[in-house]
Amino acid sequence: MPPPTTAGTLPNRALHARLLRSGALDADPSAAAPLAASAANSSLPYALSLLRAHPSTFSYNTAIRSLAHGPRPHLAVALYRSMLLGPLSNPNNYTYPSLLAACARLLPASSPTPAAAPGTAVHASLFRRGLDSRDRFIGASLLSFYAAAGDLPAARQVFDASPPGQRDLPLWNSLLHAHLSQGFYAHVLRLSRQMPAADEVTLLALVSACSHLGALDTGRWAHASYARTRRSTTRNLGTALLNMYMRCGDVESAWSVFRETLDKDVRTWSVMIAGLATNGLPRDALALFAEMKNTGVDPDSITMTAVLSACAHAGMVDEGKKFLDCMPVEYRVQPTIEHYGCVVDLLGRAGQLDEALALIKTVPFKADVVLWGALLVACRVHKNVDMGEMAAMEILKLDPQHAGACVFLSNVYADAGKWDLVQGVRSSMKEQKIYKPPGSSIVELNGVVYEFLSGDRSHPQSDRIYAMLDEICKTLSLKGHKPSTKEVTFDVDEEDKEVCISQHSEKLALALGLISTTRGDVIRIVKNLRICEDCHSVMKIVSEVYDRVIVVRDRNRFHHFKNGSCSCLDYW
DNA sequence: TTAGGGTTAG
Numbered sequence: 001m002p003p004p005t006t007a008g009t010l011p012n013r014a015l016h017a018r019l020l021r022s023g024a025l026d027a028d029p030s031a032a033a034p035l036a037a038s039a040a041n042s043s044l045p046y047a048l049s050l051l052r053a054h055p056s057t058f059s060y061n062t063a064i065r066s067l068a069h070g071p072r073p074h075l076a077v078a079l080y081r082s083m084l085l086g087p088l089s090n091p092n093n094y095t096y097p098s099l100l101a102a103c104a105r106l107l108p109a110s111s112p113t114p115a116a117a118p119g120t121a122v123h124a125s126l127f128r129r130g131l132d133s134r135d136r137f138i139g140a141s142l143l144s145f146y147a148a149a150g151d152l153p154a155a156r157q158v159f160d161a162s163p164p165g166q167r168d169l170p171l172w173n174s175l176l177h178a179h180l181s182q183g184f185y186a187h188v189l190r191l192s193r194q195m196p197a198a199d200e201v202t203l204l205a206l207v208s209a210c211s212h213l214g215a216l217d218t219g220r221w222a223h224a225s226y227a228r229t230r231r232s233t234t235r236n237l238g239t240a241l242l243n244m245y246m247r248c249g250d251v252e253s254a255w256s257v258f259r260e261t262l263d264k265d266v267r268t269w270s271v272m273i274a275g276l277a278t279n280g281l282p283r284d285a286l287a288l289f290a291e292m293k294n295t296g297v298d299p300d301s302i303t304m305t306a307v308l309s310a311c312a313h314a315g316m317v318d319e320g321k322k323f324l325d326c327m328p329v330e331y332r333v334q335p336t337i338e339h340y341g342c343v344v345d346l347l348g349r350a351g352q353l354d355e356a357l358a359l360i361k362t363v364p365f366k367a368d369v370v371l372w373g374a375l376l377v378a379c380r381v382h383k384n385v386d387m388g389e390m391a392a393m394e395i396l397k398l399d400p401q402h403a404g405a406c407v408f409l410s411n412v413y414a415d416a417g418k419w420d421l422v423q424g425v426r427s428s429m430k431e432q433k434i435y436k437p438p439g440s441s442i443v444e445l446n447g448v449v450y451e452f453l454s455g456d457r458s459h460p461q462s463d464r465i466y467a468m469l470d471e472i473c474k475t476l477s478l479k480g481h482k483p484s485t486k487e488v489t490f491d492v493d494e495e496d497k498e499v500c501i502s503q504h505s506e507k508l509a510l511a512l513g514l515i516s517t518t519r520g521d522v523i524r525i526v527k528n529l530r531i532c533e534d535c536h537s538v539m540k541i542v543s544e545v546y547d548r549v550i551v552v553r554d555r556n557r558f559h560h561f562k563n564g565s566c567s568c569l570d571y572w
Numbered sequence: 573t574t575a576g577g578g579t580t581a582g
Contacts, residue, residue, distance in 0.1 A: 030574065061575055097576040140577040170578040177579070201579045208581090236580050243581060271581060302581070338582090 012039050016050070029054035029088075037066040044075055048082060055088040061095050068102035076102035077118050093135045096126055100141040104148035119145045136166040140174045147178030169197055176205040185209040186449055189218055200226075200237055207240045214526030214553055216248035217447040223257075235261065239268050246275025249524060249551035249558050266300050274306035278557040280567030282314035299331050301339075308342035312349060313557065315571065320346040337365045341374055348378025349571070353387055369398050369405075376408050380415065388412040403429075407436050441505035442526045445516045452508040454500065459512065468511040472542060473502060479541050483534050506535050506552060510542065519547045526553045531572075540564050 015035055024031045032054040039047040040063040047063055060083040067076035080099050083089050103119035123142060126132040133139065139162045146155035155178040162171065172195045179187040188209035192202060203222050210219035223241055226233070233241065238261040245254035258264075258272050269292045276285035289307050292299065299307070304327055311320030324343050327333045340363045347356035356375050360367050372394045379388030389412065395405035406429050413421040429435075442451050450459060459465060483501050506527050513523035531539075531554040543550050544564035552559045560567035 033574075058574060065576070092575095094575050099576095101577080135576085137577045142577095144578070168577095173578040175578095199578095204579050208579095211581090239581070240579095267581060274582075305582075 012042075012046070025054050029056040030058040032056070033059040033062040036060075036063040039063075040066045040075070040079070041070040041072075044079070048079070051082075051089070052086065055086045057083075057089050057092055057095070060089045061092075061098070064095060064102070065098035068098040068105070073102040073105040077106070077122075080122075091125075091129070093131055093138060096122065096131065096135075097137045097141040100138075100145045104141075104145045107148050119149060133161050133163070136162070136168055136171060139166060140171045143171065143174040143178060147174065147181055150182065152178060152182045152184070169195075169199055169202070172196075173199075173201045173205065176202060180205050180209055183212075185212045186451075189213070189215065189449070198225075200234060203237060204240050207237070207244045211240075211244040211247040213442055213444070213449055214248050214524055215442075215444045215447075215449050216245075216250055216524055217444055218449075219244045219248060220253075221447065233257070233261065235263055235265060235268065239265075239271055242268065243271045243275070246271065246279065247553065249279060249553055249560065251275070251279050251281065264295075264297065266297055266303060269297055270300070270303040270306050273303065274309065277306055277310035277313050280313070280558060280560055280569075282310040282316070285310035286314075286316075286319070299333060301333050301336060304331065304333050304335075305338050305342060308339055308346065312342055312346035313568075313571075315346075315350055317346060317350045317352065337363065337368055337371065340365070341370045344371055345374040345378070348374055349381070351378075351382050353378055353382060353384055357387065367394070369395050369402060372398070373404065376405065376412075380408060380412050383415060385412055385416045385418075401432070401434055403434050403436050406434055437528070439505050439527065439529045441509040441528075443509035443513050444524060445513065450509070450512060452505040452512075454505050454508075455503045456505065456508055459508075461512065461515070464515055465508055465511045468515050469502060469507060472507075472511065472514075472538070475545055476538060476541055479545070481537065481541055501532070501534050504532065504535050506531060507538065510539065510550065513550075514542070514546055514548070517548065520549075522549045522551060524551045524553075528555065530555045531559060536566065536570070536572075540566055 012035055019025045019031055019035070032050055033056070036047045036050050036059045039050065051059055051063065060079065064076045064079050064083070067073065067079060076099060080091070080095070083091060083095070099122055100119060103122055106118060123132065126138065126142070131138060132142070139158055143155045143158040146152070146158060155175065159167070159171065159175050176188055176191055179191060188205055192198065192206045195202065203226050206222045207219055210216070210222065226237065238257060242254050242257045242261070245251070245257060254272065254275055258268070261268055269288070273285045273288050273292070276282065276288060286307065289299070289303070304323065307323055308320055311323065320343055324335055324339060327335060327339070340359065344356045344359055347359065353375070356378060360371050360375060363371065372391045376388055376391040376395065379391055389409065392405045392409040392412070395402050399405070406425055410422050410425040413425065438453050440451055440453050442449055444450070452459070506525055509525045510523065513525070517523060531552055536559065539550050539552060539559065539561045541564065542548070543561035550561040552561070557568065557572060559572070
């Protein structure tokens with residue numbers, strides 16, 4: 001407990017004295033509330049002695065709220081405990097919303113359920129008092145607490161238990177953001193359609209879910225419905241919309257939102273720069289960075305990541321290195337491990353593997369999985385088996401269950417034709433039950449989102465999809481395309497390779513896109529992993545033969561396929 | 573009587 005600070009205490013004591021002299025505190029102990037609230041964060045013992053001398057539920061509530069939003073939220077829980085000890089200060093329905101907010105703030109970032117202890121104890125105490133489902137404020141804060149604790153079923157239960165008459169906009173919004181934070185993006189879209197009303201907070205969740213899903217039609221609809229009712233877009237929503245358009249690969253719409261946003265802040269600029277970098281326009285990204293500097297907005301750490309990623313996508317090695325060197329002085333941003341990761345990626349893509357390794361060895365941090373991972377990808381592309389093996393080993397030292405490192409290791413051996421080593425990795429993964437996440441692709445058609453796994457037959461139009469795939473295969477072989485099977489060595493037997501690769505999730509999404517659109521339309525696909533070499537060349541040919549623009553967002557970047565070529569210029 | 577809830581990039 002820090003000692004009372006003079007600055008925080010003197011005016012309080014003066015106020016205290018005045019309250020005592022006038023007899024206000026004797027007449028009504030609640031008069032101590034403002035004093036208790038302002039003292040709580042600077043000197044809790046003082047606030048506590050005041051509350052003990054003049055106890056009232058009102059004053060405790062006010063002080064708990066002040067602590068809940070202050071720098072040490074655990075003190076809110078402590079004060080609640082001492083509130084329970086006094087006979088004249090029983091908690092009521094006003095006590096719990098801020099208390100639960102404090103409990104949510106106590107959770108470590110992205111914590112799994114067990115850390116939820118103080119909050120669940122509060123829930124139990126609410127339940128005992130019969131306050132748990134009577135109050136819409138308590139419902140919303142309870143729901144957000146469980147969402148923050150990563151316990152979506154409990155959050156959902158709070159919503160379901162609330163009387164329908166209490167399901168107001170904030171409660172719905174809490175539910176929406178609970179699903180958003182746990183990655184259930186399609187649920188967010190579905191839930192938003194059930195909502196009786198929507199406001200800006202709703203649209204933030206909806207637009208953000210669309211960004212993740214690549215659901216451009218729905219995102220556009222949300223944008224239009226907002227634009228109909230409001231005169232101007234707020235900066236938060238504007239930035240979310242910008243991000244959505246960029247992450248759906250619609251650079252034009254992103255530009256128009258960007259131009260319309262008048263009070264651009266560092267986030268607005270950063271989202272735009274990052275979006276241009278990943279959408280195959282890295283030089284435009286760097287030009288925009290120059291413009292940002294001229295407008296007097298200072299870049300932050302995120303901006304610099306976007307700038308370095310633009311350099312990496314453009315293969316601009318010297319510029320990237322220069323940015324890394326000068327950023328602490330010129331932009332007052334200390335390089336973080338993410339920034340070093342970008343430069344390792346930059347050097348690696350450009351084939352400067354030794355320099356990338358040297359950088360990893362000199363970073364002023366303990367090298368992490370991301371850093372080694374960037375080197376590993378580069379080793380694979382540039383076929384450096386020895387360094388790749390070393391990088392994978394380093395990753396496995398840091399995270400023995402890292403499926404990506406095992407897969408890469410196996411692929412590095414496969415590329416090099418070392419089949420006995422491939423077999424060794426595969427069986428060790430089987431023993432340790434390490435699985436590669438399955439590839440999945442999403443395509444949105446007429447506002448409906450369809451998801452495919454590899455070899456998926458769950459779509460109602462499955463027969464037509466596979467017929468379309470056959471047709472594509474025939475067209476491809478006429479064009480002289482040979483399936484590139486070297487990336488599938490991992491999970492199937494040799495004879496199944498071609499079949500498997502022809503049913504990759506992005507190809508199924510493409511086939512559905514082709515049968516559902518007409519010439520000149522844009523087909524947008526979002527893939528959870530990196531696009532494979534074969535799918536990449538198939539997309540190029542299909543974009544020409546079937547006259548479609550195909551935009552694929554993969555794990556790292558966008559591929560805009562048009563007239564037989566890709567915006568990444570085959571550098572990804 | 574007074575007071576309480578939802579949102580903020582990768």
